[in-house]
Amino acid sequence: MGLDRGVALRISSPALEAMREELAADFRGLLSAQHQGGWAPHVTIQNKAEVDQARALLRDMQATFEPRPIEITGLQLIRYMEGDWEPVARWSFRGPRSFPRRRRN
Secondary structure, three states: OEEOOEEEEEOOOHHHHHHHHHHHHHOOOOOOHHHHOOOOOEEEEEOOOOHHHHHHHHHHHHHHOOOOOOOOOEEEEEEEEOOEEEEEEEEEOOOOOOOOOOOOO
């Protein structure tokens, strides 16, 4: 998928989307407006490049890229601190997970 000044690969995973929905529900009232809205899971390949460079990479990737499965092994919490990103915690999955999990009341 093309970004204004970069390129990203969209991730299609109902299980990942279900996990995100559950986390968003658990953090209801604490999320910023940006994170309350829609969600498009992706992996950023290029960011903040010149527009021509980004468009050229997107054309090349559209011509040659073959989608394939990926494995997500855990989650990481990172805090944005006035221009810097600060790792806070990391949770590794212990094995295959089935989603969605049971909702808490």
